[in-house]
Amino acid sequence: MAGEFALIDKYFARPTPSAILGPGDDCALVQPTPGKQLAVTTDMLVAGTHFLPDTDPKNLGWKALAVNLSDLAAMGATPRWVTLAGALPPPQGDFLRGVVDEAWIAAFADGFFACASEYGVDVIGGDTTRGPLNLCITAMGEVEPGRALRRDGAQVGDQIWVSGRPGLAALGLAHLQGKVSLPDPWPRLCVAALEKPRPRVALGQALVGIATAAIDVSDGLLADLGHICERSGCAAAIKLVQLPHLRDVAGSGESYDANLRRFALECQLAGGDDYELCFTAPGPLSLTIAQIAARLELPLWHIGEIVAGQAGEVTVYDPDFNPVNFERKGYDHFAA
Secondary structure (H helix, E strand, O other): OOOHHHHHHHHHOOOOOOOOEOEOEOOOEOOOOOOOEEEEEEEEEEEOOOEOOOOOHHHHHHHHHHHHHHHHHHOOOEEEEEEEEEEEOOOOOOOOOOOOOHHHHHHHHHHHHHHHHHHOOEEEEEEEEEOOOEEEEEEEEEEOOOOOOOOOOOOOOOEEEEEOOOOHHHHHHHHHOOOOOOOOOHHHHHHHHHHOOOOOHHHHHHOOOOOOEEEEEOOOHHHHHHHHHHHHOOEEEEEHHHOOOOHHHHOOHHHOOHHHHHHHHHHHHHOOOOOEEEEEEOHHHHHHHHHHHHHHOOOEEEEEEEEOOOOOOEEEEOOOOOEEOOOOOOOOOOOO
16 A cells, blocks of 8 residues: 555645645645634544444545534534544454555545535645544534524524434444344435435525524434533423334334334434434524425424423423433443
């Protein structure tokens, strides 16, 4: 395999028209748009923790960038620049360290730059070293001063919304791990949601001035909504009957699998890796939100309300308004 700098030049040094100075120097130089604030986020992806080491490298390249752009989407920011750092194991690495050769690097770069191109960002620098497979991306975007979507603005009485179909990614991971058997076409749909998420950048921008709070669903819907409630000093009530539909995944009639239905519901509420947006907004703006959904051709679901209560508490209710307990709220890297 080629040396470090030859690999960077071959696969990662590409034109950066929006930067003053791109890869190749000690630092990149960028000039934010006058009058805009800079939104900055960093996410790390570790083999065996955030992705299976045998994940298709092209899909991994896409996802590595997409999960960072999802953070910018949650702030209503316009993505501009990213940096990429990676620890790469030797070609003879094992399963836990990952197996990386030049073909793997080429495919990863294809996926990474495909995502960068689709969302209009320039890759302006980074770093590489030897070690267990580990990727770290920093993404930067711009937002109007005082207009960023934040976690701390939810108000009692606001409606709670979520985009897309949370739960598919967690079901896809369980399918790949052999924990569940999904009927067609769910394996294809769920694995695609896991390996190639779509950051909701356009939705985040459309919600500026409408949403009172927002977050991207990375650790699980209950956990991430709990972060909004914690920061906003309020609680949340979620209604099972208003969640996005995943009933078909468990079959119907004689083929109906009640255990799979329960597992799908747990994935929906606590699975994570969805990179959908959960947000709050005043009830009178529900028609405006419906119009945004139609314009973006993206389903948006009103799933509950912000209520008075202990800060951070999220309660799920059945159709008779009885609370339903879910022991797991979401993913925690340091949970026992």
